[in-house]
Amino acid sequence: MLRFSNFLFPESRDPDRDAEVIADCIAEAKLCDELGVEVLWLAEHHFDGNCAYVDPVTFAAAVLTATKRIKVGFAVAQVSLHHPTRLAEQMALLDNIGKGRVIVGLGRGTAYNVYEYQGYGIPWEEAGSLYEEAEGIMLKAWTSPEGFTHEGKHWTLKVPRLRPTSFTRPHPYVIRAASSEEGALHLAKRGLPFLMNVQSNETTAKRMALYKAAMEQAGFDAAHVARCLDESWVWRNVVVAPTDEEARRIGVPAFEAMQEHRRRLREKIYAEQGIIMKKEEVPPARTDPGHALISGSPETVAEKMAEIEATGVGGVICSFRLGPMPADVAAGSIRLFMEEVAPRFAAGAVSAAAE
Structure with a gap:
C-alpha cells in the first residue's frame, strides 16, 4: 500500500508577503489534516525566501497545535546549523506537543547555498562532520537518563538528563536523508529507512533494489527489510486538475518559474562570492517538467503513482504548491489528490477492484 504525504515548501519572493504566505x-x-494526508513535511532554508517560514522547528509547533492527527516531519532539519543539545530538546518538546506525531528528519544541510552557513558563522566545509557528530549527540541526549559527557571534534559537553523526556520511547522517530546512491547504501547497512530527492522512477527502482540487497547482505531479516522499504519516502512534484490539459496549464508554468528562480539565485x-560548494549537475529528472513533474487528471496521476509503487518505495512526498502557484490552486490540487487518487491505494482497494 503506497502512502502519501505533502511537502510544505512555500516560496515567497517578496519579503512584504512573507506573513501572507506563512498564513x-x-x-x-x-486542509491536509482534514483530508487525511499522513505526513506534512517541512523544509529548512534561510535568507532567500525559498522557504517562507524559514525555521521548521518553530513552525512545527504551530502546525502541531493547529492540527489533530497529521504527522509533522522534517525533510530535513539542517543539522549542521543547530546546536545538537538544543535541537534534541526542541524535538523532544515537539514530540510531546504532538503526542508522538513528530518525524525527526535529519540531514547535514544544503550543498549549494553557502550564505546559509555564513549567516550562522559556520564553516560550510565542516557541514558533514558537524552533522555526523551532532546525530550521535542527539541520540545520546534522548536515551541517557543519567546524562552524559561528550568530547568530539566540534563539541565538548557535559549534559544532564534531557528535559522534557520525549513522548515516544526511547526517542522520537528519526529518519535520515540520502540524496545519493552511496548515502542510501550506507543507511541500508545500518538497517535504516531513508528520504530520497526528486528523481526518475528508473533511478528510484534501481536505488530501492540495491538498498534492499545491501540490507539482506548485512544480515537483516525479511521483516526488518520490508519495514524499512515501507518507511522510506521519495519526493515528487505533483499537480492534479480535472483534466490533463488543465493540470499542464497550471503546473508547467509554476514548475518552470520555480526552477528558473532557484537557478538565478544560485x-x-x-x-x-566566487564560492561553489558543489558543482550543480542536476539531471532532467529534477528540472525538466516532462520528467520532474507529475501533472494530470486523477486517473493520469493515479497511473503515475502506481509506477512509483512498483519501484518498491513505501511512500511519496508530494510537493503540491510549486513556486508562485497561488494557495487556492494548490489546495484544489491537494483535495483532488486525496479524494480521487489516494483512495485507489488504500488497504483493500486493489482486492476490492479485482472482485
Missing part, C-alpha cells in the same frame, strides 16, 4: 501554510496544514550567489 497560507497554516491553512494548507489544516548563479547570483556564485557570481558575488
Whole structure:
C-alpha cells in the first residue's frame, strides 16, 4: 500500500508577503489534516525566501497545535546549523506537543547555498562532520537518563538528563536523508529507512533494489527489510486538475518559474562570492517538467503513482504548491489528490477492484 504525504515548501519572493504566505501554510496544514494526508513535511532554508517560514522547528509547533492527527516531519532539519543539545530538546518538546506525531528528519544541510552557513558563522566545509557528530549527540541526549559527557571534534559537553523526556520511547522517530546512491547504501547497512530527492522512477527502482540487497547482505531479516522499504519516502512534484490539459496549464508554468528562480539565485550567489560548494549537475529528472513533474487528471496521476509503487518505495512526498502557484490552486490540487487518487491505494482497494 503506497502512502502519501505533502511537502510544505512555500516560496515567497517578496519579503512584504512573507506573513501572507506563512498564513497560507497554516491553512494548507489544516486542509491536509482534514483530508487525511499522513505526513506534512517541512523544509529548512534561510535568507532567500525559498522557504517562507524559514525555521521548521518553530513552525512545527504551530502546525502541531493547529492540527489533530497529521504527522509533522522534517525533510530535513539542517543539522549542521543547530546546536545538537538544543535541537534534541526542541524535538523532544515537539514530540510531546504532538503526542508522538513528530518525524525527526535529519540531514547535514544544503550543498549549494553557502550564505546559509555564513549567516550562522559556520564553516560550510565542516557541514558533514558537524552533522555526523551532532546525530550521535542527539541520540545520546534522548536515551541517557543519567546524562552524559561528550568530547568530539566540534563539541565538548557535559549534559544532564534531557528535559522534557520525549513522548515516544526511547526517542522520537528519526529518519535520515540520502540524496545519493552511496548515502542510501550506507543507511541500508545500518538497517535504516531513508528520504530520497526528486528523481526518475528508473533511478528510484534501481536505488530501492540495491538498498534492499545491501540490507539482506548485512544480515537483516525479511521483516526488518520490508519495514524499512515501507518507511522510506521519495519526493515528487505533483499537480492534479480535472483534466490533463488543465493540470499542464497550471503546473508547467509554476514548475518552470520555480526552477528558473532557484537557478538565478544560485548563479547570483556564485557570481558575488566566487564560492561553489558543489558543482550543480542536476539531471532532467529534477528540472525538466516532462520528467520532474507529475501533472494530470486523477486517473493520469493515479497511473503515475502506481509506477512509483512498483519501484518498491513505501511512500511519496508530494510537493503540491510549486513556486508562485497561488494557495487556492494548490489546495484544489491537494483535495483532488486525496479524494480521487489516494483512495485507489488504500488497504483493500486493489482486492476490492479485482472482485
